[in-house]
Amino acid sequence: MIDTHKSGAGVGSDGWDTVLEVKDLRVHYATSEGDVIAVNGVSFNIYKGELLGLVGESGCGKTTAAMAILRLVQPPGRILNGQAILNGTTDLLSLSKQELRKVRWQEISLIPQGAMNSLNPVMRIKNQIADGIETHEGKQPKKVLKERILKLNTLVGLPTRVYTMYPHELSGGMKQRVCIAMAIALNPSLVIADEPTSALDVIVQRVVAQTLLDIKDRLGVSMLVIGHDMGLMAQLVDRVAVMYAGNLVEIAPVKAVLKEPLHPYSQLLIESIPSIKERKPLKITEGLTHDLRNPPPGCIFQLRCPHVTEKCRVEVPPLQKVDPRHKVACRLYE
Amino acid sequence: MTTTTAEQTVLAKKITPFFKRWHSPWLNGKLLLGLVIFLAMVSIEFVGPLFWDKKLAFMAAAPTNIVPIWVEGIPGPTFKPANPAHPLGTESQGRDMLAVLIVGTPRSLRVGLIGAGLGMLVGIVLGFTAGLLGGWVDSLISTLADVVITIPGLAVLVVIASYIPQVEVINMALIMALFAWPLPTRLIRSQVLSMRERGYIQMAQLSGASTLDIMFKEMMPNLLPYLAASFTGNVSAVILAATGVETLGLGPTRIPTLGMTINNALSFSAIFRGMWWWWSPPMVVLIIIFVSLFLMTIGLDEIANPRLRGAES
Amino acid sequence: MTKPLLEIKNATKIYGGGFLQSGEKVVALQGFDLTIPDKPAKIITIAGESGSGKTTLAHLILGFIDLTSGQILFKGTHIGEMKRSQKLDYRRQVQAVFQDPYAVYNPFYRVKHIYDLVIKNFKLARNKREANDLIENALNAVGLQGEEVLHKYPHQLSGGQRQRMMVARAYLLEPSLIVADEPVSMVDASLRAMILDIMLRLRDESGISFLYITHDLSTAYQIGDEIYLLYQGSTVEKGDTVRVIENPQHPYVQQLIASVPVLDPDQRWDSNISLPDDERLRAHAESGCRFYPRCPQRMDRCLTQQPPLYQVDGLSQQVACYLYDDRPHSAK
Numbered sequence: 001m002i003d004t005h006k007s008g009a010g011v012g013s014d015g016w017d018t019v020l021e022v023k024d025l026r027v028h029y030a031t032s033e034g035d036v037i038a039v040n041g042v043s044f045n046i047y048k049g050e051l052l053g054l055v056g057e058s059g060c061g062k063t064t065a066a067m068a069i070l071r072l073v074q075p076p077g078r079i080l081n082g083q084a085i086l087n088g089t090t091d092l093l094s095l096s097k098q099e100l101r102k103v104r105w106q107e108i109s110l111i112p113q114g115a116m117n118s119l120n121p122v123m124r125i126k127n128q129i130a131d132g133i134e135t136h137e138g139k140q141p142k143k144v145l146k147e148r149i150l151k152l153n154t155l156v157g158l159p160t161r162v163y164t165m166y167p168h169e170l171s172g173g174m175k176q177r178v179c180i181a182m183a184i185a186l187n188p189s190l191v192i193a194d195e196p197t198s199a200l201d202v203i204v205q206r207v208v209a210q211t212l213l214d215i216k217d218r219l220g221v222s223m224l225v226i227g228h229d230m231g232l233m234a235q236l237v238d239r240v241a242v243m244y245a246g247n248l249v250e251i252a253p254v255k256a257v258l259k260e261p262l263h264p265y266s267q268l269l270i271e272s273i274p275s276i277k278e279r280k281p282l283k284i285t286e287g288l289t290h291d292l293r294n295p296p297p298g299c300i301f302q303l304r305c306p307h308v309t310e311k312c313r314v315e316v317p318p319l320q321k322v323d324p325r326h327k328v329a330c331r332l333y334e
Numbered sequence: 335m336t337t338t339t340a341e342q343t344v345l346a347k348k349i350t351p352f353f354k355r356w357h358s359p360w361l362n363g364k365l366l367l368g369l370v371i372f373l374a375m376v377s378i379e380f381v382g383p384l385f386w387d388k389k390l391a392f393m394a395a396a397p398t399n400i401v402p403i404w405v406e407g408i409p410g411p412t413f414k415p416a417n418p419a420h421p422l423g424t425e426s427q428g429r430d431m432l433a434v435l436i437v438g439t440p441r442s443l444r445v446g447l448i449g450a451g452l453g454m455l456v457g458i459v460l461g462f463t464a465g466l467l468g469g470w471v472d473s474l475i476s477t478l479a480d481v482v483i484t485i486p487g488l489a490v491l492v493v494i495a496s497y498i499p500q501v502e503v504i505n506m507a508l509i510m511a512l513f514a515w516p517l518p519t520r521l522i523r524s525q526v527l528s529m530r531e532r533g534y535i536q537m538a539q540l541s542g543a544s545t546l547d548i549m550f551k552e553m554m555p556n557l558l559p560y561l562a563a564s565f566t567g568n569v570s571a572v573i574l575a576a577t578g579v580e581t582l583g584l585g586p587t588r589i590p591t592l593g594m595t596i597n598n599a600l601s602f603s604a605i606f607r608g609m610w611w612w613w614s615p616p617m618v619v620l621i622i623i624f625v626s627l628f629l630m631t632i633g634l635d636e637i638a639n640p641r642l643r644g645a646e647s
Numbered sequence: 648m649t650k651p652l653l654e655i656k657n658a659t660k661i662y663g664g665g666f667l668q669s670g671e672k673v674v675a676l677q678g679f680d681l682t683i684p685d686k687p688a689k690i691i692t693i694a695g696e697s698g699s700g701k702t703t704l705a706h707l708i709l710g711f712i713d714l715t716s717g718q719i720l721f722k723g724t725h726i727g728e729m730k731r732s733q734k735l736d737y738r739r740q741v742q743a744v745f746q747d748p749y750a751v752y753n754p755f756y757r758v759k760h761i762y763d764l765v766i767k768n769f770k771l772a773r774n775k776r777e778a779n780d781l782i783e784n785a786l787n788a789v790g791l792q793g794e795e796v797l798h799k800y801p802h803q804l805s806g807g808q809r810q811r812m813m814v815a816r817a818y819l820l821e822p823s824l825i826v827a828d829e830p831v832s833m834v835d836a837s838l839r840a841m842i843l844d845i846m847l848r849l850r851d852e853s854g855i856s857f858l859y860i861t862h863d864l865s866t867a868y869q870i871g872d873e874i875y876l877l878y879q880g881s882t883v884e885k886g887d888t889v890r891v892i893e894n895p896q897h898p899y900v901q902q903l904i905a906s907v908p909v910l911d912p913d914q915r916w917d918s919n920i921s922l923p924d925d926e927r928l929r930a931h932a933e934s935g936c937r938f939y940p941r942c943p944q945r946m947d948r949c950l951t952q953q954p955p956l957y958q959v960d961g962l963s964q965q966v967a968c969y970l971y972d973d974r975p976h977s978a979k
Contacts, residue, residue: 058806202864202903202906203902205908206908206916209908209916228835228836229908230910231908231909232908234908234909234910234911235912235915235916258911268837270910272839273910274840274843274863274865274869275909275910276864277909279868282844282847284840533749533750533751533752534750534752536745536751537743537745537761540709540738540742541765543768556754556755
């Protein structure tokens with residue numbers, strides 16, 4: 001039975017008001033030479049009214065994990081295991097297709113990568129948003145619908161005239177804000193935004209990020225923001241989860257991760273970001289060194305870690321609490 | 335450095351070479367099936383004469399109106415009973431049907447291959463020129479191609495063919511090529527236009543490659559599946575057009591072709607008289623040829639455009 | 648005095664708007680000036696957002712498109728007037744590294760093909776052994792080994808490896824100038840430093856100048872010697888990288904730098920900025936400053952004519968803004 005009660009979060013297993021609880025998510029991609037382990041037992045919680053950033057480099061599995069939560073993984077990918085409990089009651093990964101369709105967009109919505117380029121070029125903005133609403137809530141009276149859409153527009157900071165325009169008449173930033181409007185149209189508890197600003201200019205990026213923060217404040221909606229730009233995360237999110245090669249290695253409030261990253265990979269990632277405030281020598285590192293089909297036994301980061309020991313080579317360090325809200329998967333902190 | 339050693343150990347187990355990847359798409363089921371059937375048709379030219387006498391394909395080479403061997407009795411007063419010397423029977427002018435197939439099939443194939451080949455050649459030259467040079471040259475060639483496409487080809491072909499006294503395979507192929515060049519031209523031009531902006535073409539320019547180098551060494555290899563698909567499609571079209579023209583009686587008269595055989599059958603009222611073994615063998619062969627070319631074209635289309643392959647890509 | 652390596656004078660590129668052409672007139676680049684001296688080698692950053700004209704500039708310098716007006720002089724000779732042999736020499740001296748490390752490889756060939764092409768066309772080696780030595784040398788300069796990578800196809804290598812091989816290819820030709828158009832934007836964050844470091848080393852050890860074209864001001868700040876900031880086809884500020892980025896004078900540049908996300912959650916963006924309704928600013932050849940619609944400090948004067956470059960700090964920092972019209976200006 002689905003719980004369509006929309007008053008908000010349930011209580012997660014760690015006692016806080018949780019909107020989404022992901023447990024031991026595993027996703028594999030079949031290839032002709034064996035399975036690529038894209039997501040390797042990832043667990044995390046998203047609390048009510050927070051923005052969680054999911055960070056990692058290309059191939060780390062962040063997009064795959066998000067797609068898995070929404071059950072959008074296509075063959076040759078498959079979800080092996082895991083739970084994604086929404087609002088404390090509904091496990092997304094075990095719903096039937098019909099039940100899932102009811103939950104999608106109304107409880108949890110998605111702004112996919114490159115969303116702004118996927119707007120229907122032959123439909124006016126108002127019709128696209130209306131489409132989205134009516135698909136899930138059935139036919140609406142015209143006047144009510146128009147008011148709703150105009151309100152959404154204002155919420156994301158778009159001028160009224162956008163209502164009747166076509167996508168090609170809008171700039172990149174405006175298109176992205178239309179996508180955000182569509183994602184919040186049905187007032188979901190959680191929005192997943194995959195690289196929401198990656199193709200945008202710096203100043204526009206700031207405006208879109210501000211829009212996301214505005215929405216969080218006004219609607220109380222939680223968000224999972226996926227990206228690779230730590231700088232943006234610093235400005236936007238409350239907590240950060242760092243992924244490496246399919247594994248979650250650290251999860252903590254953003255300030256903690258940036259000021260004092262604990263996991264050696266987080267440290268490496270943060271050190272390699274060039275700053276615009278201070279000129280200093282570049283920190284050079286190697287890239288991903290193992291084949292995703294054949295990860296090393298033990299800790300996933302052992303091939304690049306400056307603190308590696310024999311124990312790391314055989315035992316997988318579990319994600320452990322170092323602080324009430326800070327978890328690391330590294331034997332240095334056992 | 336530990337990192338390098340680990341990297342090398344892992345690299346040793348890396349993906350198998352390009353060979354495996356590049357050949358998997360080429361091992362397309364439809365392409366292979368079509369190819370096998372087509373080659374079987376081509377081989378008739380070489381294998382046939384080993385078992386059968388080609389001379390039986392000419393007029394008055396055998397007794398007329400013999401029914402095929404699996405027919406019992408005589409379906410009509412003018413027919414003669416089955417004779418093992420002529421398994422597919424003979425027609426009203428004394429030609430043995432099996433021999434006709436053995437002689438006629440290669441000729442139809444030749445018209446198709448040469449006509450389409452010439453059309454492709456012209457198409458490659460014009461298509462590349464239009465795509466790479468652009469400007470008025472492009473406009474000229476494109477407009478010309480568009481005009482020729484809209485002209486009713488068969489009608490013009492009939493007119494031309496009726497003026498040429500001796501319509502041999504080569505002449506027929508040349509006439510067909512006149513109408514076979516616009517589509518390859520358009521195809522290649524559009525591919526060249528999209529390839530021109532690719533990064534590796536810009537790189538080749540920066541590396542001092544001449545225009546010819548770029549055409550043949552950089553663009554062509556990536557165009558091969560498209561070219562091949564266009565070619566097989568064209569062969570089909572040319573054979574169809576040539577057969578059409580021949581069926582109207584405008585083909586070579588001395589040595590039989592598939593189209594001319596149908597024409598003869600029609601002139602002698604074979605349908606009316608129930609002489610199905612006169613007009614159906616050429617049709618069956620033509621159908622087999624078309625089906626095989628169609629399979630090849632579809633297969634090559636799938637190779638050229640991975641999105642058509644379905645779930646695996 | 649030796650002629651400068653590259654001198655761009657009043658370069659303008661306008662698309663469309665002509666009699667036989669479709670599309671409205673777009674001024675991609677206007678009145679652009681740049682000088683790269685022969686020595687010492689420098690990394691000159693051309694920074695700007697989309698629509699700024701930086702890619703157009705790269706294509707003009709590399710000879711993919713022609714100028715509408717103005718001149719590009721390579722060691723004194725206008726590239727539009729070069730004879731064939733001069734053009735070949737130009738191609739050798741001015742090389743490029745592009746943004747997409749995959750698209751620049753022909754998927755039909757193994758990666759060694761890119762080296763074979765240049766060695767053959769520029770006659771860099773007399774026999775196979777010399778060629779292989781050259782290639783190995785170039786690969787080592789970027790931290791790669793021939794036996795690990797040369798026999799592979801592009802899709803079998805990582806983005807970082809492919810991009811390094813492209814730099815090696817440019818290095819092989821011993822050029823005077825490498826135009827690097829967003830060389831690290833499609834490469835993973837942890838690998839960017841490696842490629843930027845290669846650029847620095849090539850500048851210091853091999854005397855190769857770079858034209859580093861990017862929208863990422865952080866990397867520009869880290870490795871650039873000089874910087875030119877473009878907005879809608881015009882130079883709005885230019886000068887010494889450190890000076891410009893630490894103390895921007897042009898309102899656009901100030902806004903830009905303030906919008907670069909800082910890695911410190913305590914230093915969040917202080918004020919909300921809003922873009923005016925008409926974000927779709929088309930680069931028509933209107934008179935006046937292009938930034939007028941978005942400028943928080945605009946004046947009526949700004950509509951009359953595009954401001955020239957004023958020297959705010961001698962030649963180390965020049966700004967195209969009427970706010971500084973009391974300073975001396977460089978003749979336009």
